[in-house]
Structures are given as structure tokens and as C-alpha cells.
Amino acid sequence: MNATTPLDNAANQPVSQGLVSPSFSPLYQQIKGLVLQSLQAGEWKPGDLIPSEFELAARFKVSQGTVRKAIDELAKEHLLVRRQGKGTFVATHAEQQVQFRFLKLKPDNPGAVSQGPAERRIIDCNRLRASAEVARVLMLRTGDSVFQVRRVLSFDDVPTIFEDIWLPGATFKGLTAERLSKDTRPMYAMFESDFGIRMVRAQERLRAVLPSDEVCDLLKVSTNTPLLKVERMSFTYHDSPMEWRIGVYRTDTRHYLNELS
Amino acid sequence: MNATTPLDNAANQPVSQGLVSPSFSPLYQQIKGLVLQSLQAGEWKPGDLIPSEFELAARFKVSQGTVRKAIDELAKEHLLVRRQGKGTFVATHAEQQVQFRFLKLKPDNPGAVSQGPAERRIIDCNRLRASAEVARVLMLRTGDSVFQVRRVLSFDDVPTIFEDIWLPGATFKGLTAERLSKDTRPMYAMFESDFGIRMVRAQERLRAVLPSDEVCDLLKVSTNTPLLKVERMSFTYHDSPMEWRIGVYRTDTRHYLNELS
DNA sequence: CAGTGGTCTAGACCACACT
DNA sequence: GTGTGGTCTAGACCACTGC
Numbered sequence: 001m002n003a004t005t006p007l008d009n010a011a012n013q014p015v016s017q018g019l020v021s022p023s024f025s026p027l028y029q030q031i032k033g034l035v036l037q038s039l040q041a042g043e044w045k046p047g048d049l050i051p052s053e054f055e056l057a058a059r060f061k062v063s064q065g066t067v068r069k070a071i072d073e074l075a076k077e078h079l080l081v082r083r084q085g086k087g088t089f090v091a092t093h094a095e096q097q098v099q100f101r102f103l104k105l106k107p108d109n110p111g112a113v114s115q116g117p118a119e120r121r122i123i124d125c126n127r128l129r130a131s132a133e134v135a136r137v138l139m140l141r142t143g144d145s146v147f148q149v150r151r152v153l154s155f156d157d158v159p160t161i162f163e164d165i166w167l168p169g170a171t172f173k174g175l176t177a178e179r180l181s182k183d184t185r186p187m188y189a190m191f192e193s194d195f196g197i198r199m200v201r202a203q204e205r206l207r208a209v210l211p212s213d214e215v216c217d218l219l220k221v222s223t224n225t226p227l228l229k230v231e232r233m234s235f236t237y238h239d240s241p242m243e244w245r246i247g248v249y250r251t252d253t254r255h256y257l258n259e260l261s
Numbered sequence: 262m263n264a265t266t267p268l269d270n271a272a273n274q275p276v277s278q279g280l281v282s283p284s285f286s287p288l289y290q291q292i293k294g295l296v297l298q299s300l301q302a303g304e305w306k307p308g309d310l311i312p313s314e315f316e317l318a319a320r321f322k323v324s325q326g327t328v329r330k331a332i333d334e335l336a337k338e339h340l341l342v343r344r345q346g347k348g349t350f351v352a353t354h355a356e357q358q359v360q361f362r363f364l365k366l367k368p369d370n371p372g373a374v375s376q377g378p379a380e381r382r383i384i385d386c387n388r389l390r391a392s393a394e395v396a397r398v399l400m401l402r403t404g405d406s407v408f409q410v411r412r413v414l415s416f417d418d419v420p421t422i423f424e425d426i427w428l429p430g431a432t433f434k435g436l437t438a439e440r441l442s443k444d445t446r447p448m449y450a451m452f453e454s455d456f457g458i459r460m461v462r463a464q465e466r467l468r469a470v471l472p473s474d475e476v477c478d479l480l481k482v483s484t485n486t487p488l489l490k491v492e493r494m495s496f497t498y499h500d501s502p503m504e505w506r507i508g509v510y511r512t513d514t515r516h517y518l519n520e521l522s
Numbered sequence: 523c524a525g526t527g528g529t530c531t532a533g534a535c536c537a538c539a540c541t
Numbered sequence: 542g543t544g545t546g547g548t549c550t551a552g553a554c555c556a557c558t559g560c
Contacts, residue, residue, distance in 0.1 A: 285537085315525095343526095344526090345527050345528065346525080346526055347525095347527080
């Protein structure tokens with residue numbers, strides 16, 4: 001099937017590389033886009049084994065090296081995970097190592113305290129109409145259905161984080177406080193398996209604030225305890241905004257750790 | 262024809278790949294290490310053009326593709342910068358685009374305020390003996406010579422950041438408040454040209470705090486204004502700690518922006 | 523034009539995991 | 542052993558820069 005003929009040279013530009021300059025895109029970027037489409041379309045679900053590099057090369061009519069470069073980039077973006085000898089898998093939030101990729105609050109003295117998952121308490125989960133502000137950040141229309149989830153995370157029995165989470169109602173139809181409470185997995189793992197939504201990228205804006213009366217009560221802190229306010233936008237494939245989360249963190253025994261490189 | 266020419270096989274392990282398993286390291290990683298050594302030794306200085314991929318391939322007796330992979334990684338770590346048609350250069354903090362790689366405080370409303378470099382005021386610059394704490398983080402001995410620099414950064418005439426910076430005395434011999442004040446370049450650019458130190462990587466720990474009396478005075482804020490405390494460790498080549506910096510940021514009109522991916 | 527990095531291919535062999 | 546990803550090579554051509 002894979003005869004090497006001069007005609008194969010014509011196959012070197014199979015996708016859209018015929019024109020010279022206008023919006024030139026390397027072959028491996030086009031392959032990357034095609035793989036991304038399959039991921040978004042759900043052809044391969046989180047945790048699945050995707051076809052081998054040679055299979056994909058045959059499917060897309062390019063060399064294995066070109067597929068490799070496309071997959072390399074997707075792996076560096078944590079959309080795929082390579083495992084030598086086994087294959088390439090769709091990344092999932094259900095893995096232990098990935099649990100804290102988005103939660104950057106670390107204990108000041110690791111080892112002295114438990115590193116395990118936090119204790120989670122759902123305050124409430126309501127279906128509401130989006131305000132102008134919520135609609136804007138989630139790219140919805142004002143009045144569209146949205147879910148508001150509010151919860152408290154505790155480490156070592158100390159309430160440390162209060163979060164106010166907004167989600168598009170259409171995508172998360174059927175979300176309830178009970179479901180959130182019963183599920184012991186990370187929230188993003190449940191989003192994957194129950195709603196087919198995988199968070200791929202996020203952006204956080206940090207500020208120092210003083211707590212509202214409600215937060216004082218929920219976190220058991222005084223009104224003059226400074227807190228770290230973390231406003232997070234999470235995106236799924238193709239940079240679609242999927243979650244708006246406003247958290248306030250106690251930072252008296254923990255800190256937000258950030259690597260700059 | 263799949264004849265394996267023994268001579269080619271011998272050339273496949275030119276550096277130190279003779280043994281099978283013990284501490285195996287890919288060729289391109291070894292090349293990367295050699296290039297890193299040249300960078301650290303100052304063979305090529307920030308801003309310099311380094312030899313072409315083919316020259317390096319000849320020097321190290323490997324193929325150009327292997328050198329390419331080594332340089333790719335160094336470029337992704339911002340140690341080198343590739344420019345198509347021109348060559349590969351040693352990265353430098355003197356470039357505009359790199360100016361704010363380490364300063365993540367962004368205006369809430371970009372465009373409405375000036376984006377230019379902040380106005381910098383040096384409070385003082387003293388040569389002191391390292392306390393136990395300073396010695397520990399900078400990997401020195403207690404009592405070793407260190408510099409303490411304190412300064413205030415203002416944006417649009419609003420004092421916004423106070424920083425307390427600690428540097429190893431031996432490496433930064435000759436540093437003075439006057440020199441810091443007169444130099445209009447970013448501090449890290451001066452470190453490169455005047456002291457041969459290039460900051461490569463950093464780590465920040467963030468907390469919310471209330472200001473000390475001194476900070477209240479310097480930043481013109483009240484004692485109950487929450488501030489973002491940013492503790493930064495900066496490292497040069499081979500992860501040697503070279504700077505300890507404790508900053509407090511006003512976050513009423515700006516925020517600390519962080520991309521999670 | 524020559525020289526550089528950027529892309530693509532084809533084939534070989536190595537390291538690892540499963541059966 | 543077979544199949545996977547991981548490394549390395551060699552050679553071709555493209556795109557950009559500057560003479």
C-alpha cells in the first residue's frame with residue numbers, strides 16, 4: 001500500500017499548502033488542527049488511547065515525523081499524554097498527578113500537614129439567569145440560563161477557600177448540589193465524564209482584598225484578615241470560555257506558588 | 262537495502278552513549294548540556310550570535326537535527342532566541358519584549374493607563390552581613406557580604422510596589438544606589454552587562470497581607486489596605502539562586518495575571 | 523546570491539510494555 | 542516477539558535575511 005513513487009511528492013502538500021504565501025501554515029500545524037478537531041468532536045474521549053503515530057500518518061497521508069511534531073505540541077499543552085511502549089492517550093483530570101494543576105495554593109510547610117484532597121462542602125447550587133457581567137465573560141446573552149455553585153474547601157479542618165463558580169446552564173444541564181456533594185472526584189473530572197467538557201487552559205487574576213461579612217462567616221476569619229482573591233476563567237478546546245470562578249483564599253499558613261520561566 | 266554499516270553505528274554514539282543502561286541520557290540532552298556550559302562560561306554573551314546549527318553539529322560530531330532539538334529546548338526555556346534567516350542568539354533582558362516577563366502586575370483597564378516602564382525610586386542600597394535567613398535562601402554562609410536594595414515603583418505617579426531585594430555581595434561587588442538610580446534599563450539588564458549575571462528562572466510565593474507602618478508611608482496607603490506580598494527567588498544558570506526579592510503590590514487598580522496551561 | 527533557521531521525509535535502531 | 546513511542550541520521554526543499 002505504501003509504494004514510493006514520484007507521485008508521493010505531490011502528496012507532500014495534501015492539505016492546503018498549494019498556494020505560496022497567503023496565510024501559510026506548516027503541515028504539522030494543520031495535522032495538529034485535525035487532531036484537535038477529533039478531540040473536540042469527542043472521537044477520542046479523555047483517557048482513551050488514540051491511534052498510533054503510523055496510523056495517523058497513514059490517515060493524514062503524511063510522514064510519521066510530521067505527526068510526531070503535531071503530537072509533541074499537543075502533549076506539551078497537556079491535551080495528550082504520551083506513554084512509551086503503550087501509546088498516546090487523551091489527557092484527563094481524573095489522574096492524580098493532574099489534580100492540582102489548577103490549584104496553586106501550597107502549604108508553607110509541606111510534610112507537616114496533609115497533602116491530600118481538601119474536604120469540600122457545597123453551600124448551594126442554583127440555576128439562575130445570567131447577569132450582564134456573567135453573560136459577558138461566559139460569552140452568553142444576558143438572561144441565559146447559568147448555574148451558580150458556591151463551596152468551601154477545608155484543609156486539615158481549616159476552612160481555607162471560598163469559591164463562587166459560574167457555568168453555562170445549557171452545557172451543564174442536570175447539575176445539582178447533591179450530585180456535586182456525592183461525587184468524590186475533582187470537579188473537573190466530573191465535568192469530563194458527566195458533561196463531556198474538558199478544561200484545557202485557564203487564566204487567573206489575583207488581588208489582595210478584605211473579606212465580606214459572608215466570607216468572614218464561612219471562613220471563620222475576622223473582617224481585617226487580608227485574603228487572596230483569585231478570579232479564574234477556564235477554557236475548553238478552541239479557547240471557549242466554560243467557567244468563571246471567583247475564589248478567596250486564606251494565606252496565613254499557605255501560599256500561591258507560581259513558577260516563572 | 263537495509264545494510265547496517267558498522268562505521269555509521271560507531272558514529273551514532275560519539276559523546277558518551279557507549280554503555281547501555283546506566284544513567285542513559287539522549288544525545289541531544291548531552292548537546293544541550295554542552296551548549297549550556299558555553300553559555301554559563303560566557304563563551305557567548307547575552308545578545309551574541311551563536312554558531313549555526315551546522316557549525317555546532319560539526320563541533321560536537323552529531324547531525325544537525327540533533328543540535329536542532331537541543332537548541333529547540335533552550336529556546337523554549339528562553340535561554341536562546343532563534344531568528345529565521347539570521348541565526349540563533351543568546352537571550353537578553355535588554356529586549357523590550359522581555360521587559361515584563363517577570364513583572365506580572367497588569368493594569369485592570371489596559372489602554373486607559375500608560376503601559377510604559379514604571380518610575381523607579383531607590384530608597385537605599387546597603388552592603389550588610391547576611392542573616393541566617395538571607396544566607397539560607399541565597400546559599401551563602403551567615404555573615405557573608407550581601408547587598409540590600411530597597412525601592413519603590415510608581416505607575417502614573419501612583420506608588421504601587423515596594424521591593425526589598427537581597428543579592429550576594431561577592432557577585433555584585435561595586436553595586437551602589439547611585440548606579441542603580443542612574444541606569445535607565447531594567448535592573449536585570451544591568452545585572453547582565455555589569456555583573457555578567459543572567460536571571461533565567463524564578464519562583465514566586467504570593468500572600469495577602471496588611472502593610473507595615475513603613476510600607477504605609479512609602480506607598481501612601483492606610484494600615485487596613487490589603488496588599489499582595491510577592492516573594493521571589495531568582496535563579497541563574499544551573500539553578501543557582503542569585504536574588505531574593507520581597508515585594509508588596511497595591512492591587513486596587515492592577516492585578517497579578519497568571520496563565521495556567 | 524549565499525547563509526540561516528524551518529519543514530518534511532525516510533529509514534534505522536533503542537527503550538519500554540504487554541503477551 | 543510484536544508494537545508502541547523515543548532518538549538519531551541524512552538529505553531535500555522552503556522561507557527569510559542581507560549582501
